Amino acid sequence: MDNVTPLxxxxxxxxxxxxxxAEKGYSGTGVREIAAEAGVSIGLIRAHxxxxxxxxxxxDRQVIAxxxxxxxxxxxxxxxxxxxxxxxxxxxxxxxxRDALLYLRTALMERTPGSQALLRELLRIMRRxxxxxxxxxxxxxxxxxxxxxxxxxxxFLGPAVLEPFSEKEFxxxxxxxxxVKRRSAFMNRxxxxxxxxx
Amino acid sequence: MDNVTPLxxxxxxxxxxxxxxAEKGYSGTGVREIAAEAGVSIGLIRAHxxxxxxxxxxxDRQVIAxxxxxxxxxxxxxxxxxxxxxxxxxxxxxxxxRDALLYLRTALMERTPGSQALLRELLRIMRRxxxxxxxxxxxxxxxxxxxxxxxxxxxFLGPAVLEPFSEKEFxxxxxxxxxVKRRSAFMNRxxxxxxxxx
DNA sequence: TCGTATACGATACGATCGTATACAGGCGCA
DNA sequence: TGCGCCTGTATACGATCGTATCGTATACGA
Numbered sequence: 001m002d003n004v005t006p007l008x009x010x011x012x013x014x015x016x017x018x019x020x021x022a023e024k025g026y027s028g029t030g031v032r033e034i035a036a037e038a039g040v041s042i043g044l045i046r047a048h049x050x051x052x053x054x055x056x057x058x059x060d061r062q063v064i065a066x067x068x069x070x071x072x073x074x075x076x077x078x079x080x081x082x083x084x085x086x087x088x089x090x091x092x093x094x095x096x097x098r099d100a101l102l103y104l105r106t107a108l109m110e111r112t113p114g115s116q117a118l119l120r121e122l123l124r125i126m127r128r129x130x131x132x133x134x135x136x137x138x139x140x141x142x143x144x145x146x147x148x149x150x151x152x153x154x155x156f157l158g159p160a161v162l163e164p165f166s167e168k169e170f171x172x173x174x175x176x177x178x179x180v181k182r183r184s185a186f187m188n189r190x191x192x193x194x195x196x197x198x
Numbered sequence: 199m200d201n202v203t204p205l206x207x208x209x210x211x212x213x214x215x216x217x218x219x220a221e222k223g224y225s226g227t228g229v230r231e232i233a234a235e236a237g238v239s240i241g242l243i244r245a246h247x248x249x250x251x252x253x254x255x256x257x258d259r260q261v262i263a264x265x266x267x268x269x270x271x272x273x274x275x276x277x278x279x280x281x282x283x284x285x286x287x288x289x290x291x292x293x294x295x296r297d298a299l300l301y302l303r304t305a306l307m308e309r310t311p312g313s314q315a316l317l318r319e320l321l322r323i324m325r326r327x328x329x330x331x332x333x334x335x336x337x338x339x340x341x342x343x344x345x346x347x348x349x350x351x352x353x354f355l356g357p358a359v360l361e362p363f364s365e366k367e368f369x370x371x372x373x374x375x376x377x378v379k380r381r382s383a384f385m386n387r388x389x390x391x392x393x394x395x396x
Numbered sequence: 397t398c399g400t401a402t403a404c405g406a407t408a409c410g411a412t413c414g415t416a417t418a419c420a421g422g423c424g425c426a
Numbered sequence: 427t428g429c430g431c432c433t434g435t436a437t438a439c440g441a442t443c444g445t446a447t448c449g450t451a452t453a454c455g456a
Contacts, residue, residue: 009403025308027226031444041404043446052444109223109307111362119363133394143393146368147384154356161355162348164309165317170344186345191394195341196331198390207434229414239435241416246433250414 010048012038015099018059022103026056026110060107060114063100064121071125086129090156091180098175105160119153126152155187208246210236213297216257220301224254224308258305258312261298262319264291269323284327288354289378296373303358317351324350353385 016038020029031052035042049055070093074086094101107115126149133139139148159166159174166174173179189195205213214236218227229250233240247253268291272284292299305313324347331337337346357364357372364372371377387393 025223025225027223028308030442032442041406042444043404043406046445047403106307108359108363109304110226116363116366119360120367123367138395140391140393140395143387144380144384147380148393150356150360150381151353151384151388154353154359155349157359158348158352158356161306161352161359162317165306165314168314169318169321182342182345183348186342186349189341190349190388190392192392192396193338194388194390194392195338195346196389197336197338228412230412238433240414241436242434244415 009038009040009044012040013045013048013055014059014062017055018063018103019099021056021059022099022106025106056112057114059103060112060118063103063107064114064117066097066100067104067118067121067125071121071128074125074129087184091184094175101160102163105157105163108157122153122156123149126150126156159183207236207238207242210238211243211246211253212257212260215253216261216301217297219254219257220297220304223304254310255312257301258310258316261301261305262312262315264295264298265302265316265319265323269319269326272323272326285382289382292373299358300361303355303361306355320351320354321347324348324354357381 017034020034031042031045045055049058073089107118130145130148163174215232218232229240229243243253247256271287305316328343328346361372
């Protein structure tokens with residue numbers, strides 16, 4: 001589980017904080033717990049981040065940076081087969097950065113400058129996505145583009161919101177391979193044809 | 199704002215707790231704060247609910263009951279023009295019971311017996327909805343019905359998740375009349391035709 | 397070898413947390 | 427009239443919270 005190169009106390013604190021905040025929320029997690037999970041002493045939080053809130057801000061910054069990276073990669077696909085590649089990218093990112101996504105989920109439940117920024121970043125990605133597809137003629141006519149973007153944000157976050165209940169309710173993780181496949185098949189269908197008769 | 203019939207301390211505590219838990223989360227809200235918002239003394243929480251957790255359980259029970267009521271009303275439409283009426287019902291319910299919905303939103307972020315039950319109830323409504331529409335021939339062919347239900351849950355919760363950021367990001371509440379109208383127009387289109395070309 | 401920054405433990409602080417206890421008024425009922 | 431119950435207030439208690447401040451060990455460049 002552990003990496004070969006030993007992480008610094010600072011890095012361990014960030015990872016531990018991200019995981020615990022994601023699981024139990026900001027106010028549900030104590031600094032002693034974070035320090036214990038990171039295997040460092042409490043004092044180090046203050047030394048590096050000034051306070052518990054400072055630690056959260058740093059976590060927010062890093063997660064936002066990850067989202068931005070996902071966004072820039074989306075833009076790179078511009079000239080080619082945008083849609084499928086972007087979805088694949090997102091799926092792959094979610095698998096690789098599950099902790100970040102679950103943190104994102106929990107952060108959005110608390111109203112902080114960081115969570116507002118996180119949401120804004122997500123919206124930027126999705127607006128961009130809609131834009132690209134419109135320019136390439138993949139969008140149907142007379143679509144409410146703003147709501148399409150919001151819709152994409154919601155459906156990106158949806159599985160993360162349900163994930164904590166998924167095992168009990170569906171017998172598997174939302175991010176299990178089969179579940180992801182079923183979901184992307186369904187979403188693909190909905191986005192191109194819908195699933196109800198008019 | 200206040201009702202004419204004075205509420206009992208018990209009722210005031212439930213309403214105050216629901217509002218504060220919704221806004222700041224369970225562990226982010228103190229019992230003194232709840233008592234102050236309700237205009238009663240702290241001891242009353244213990245007298246009526248045994249503990250802070252007991253108060254939450256009672257709130258969960260009531261919100262679940264509200265969801266169940268929404269569900270039973272959905273079933274009542276069975277024989278007639280199910281789809282539009284159910285959507286109208288849900289919209290009307292959300293307008294009337296905004297606090298309950300926002301509590302639902304926050305509760306789903308915490309893993310408690312109550313939140314699991316809340317999600318299960320939502321799923322039941324949506325499965326039922328899909329079932330009804332399938333039987334009445336409103337469903338397209340070869341639809342993954344389980345994922346359709348999950349999809350409906352996500353899109354029901356979506357606006358609630360974004361609501362706290364809505365004013366700042368879109369300049370209006372997610373549940374403002376115009377926003378609801380735009381959204382239901384978009385969702386209607388997506389569910390019947392999608393918005394992307396294949 | 398010295399100076400300095402970083403990493404870390406130990407402990408203490410004031411505040412706030414959820415909970416517990418003591419008690420008061422109002423009501424129905426024997 | 428007296429008793430029990432319910433609703434309610436006020437206050438106290440122990441635990442835990444985030445923060446602060448010691449002291450020390452280690453690493454590295456001048």
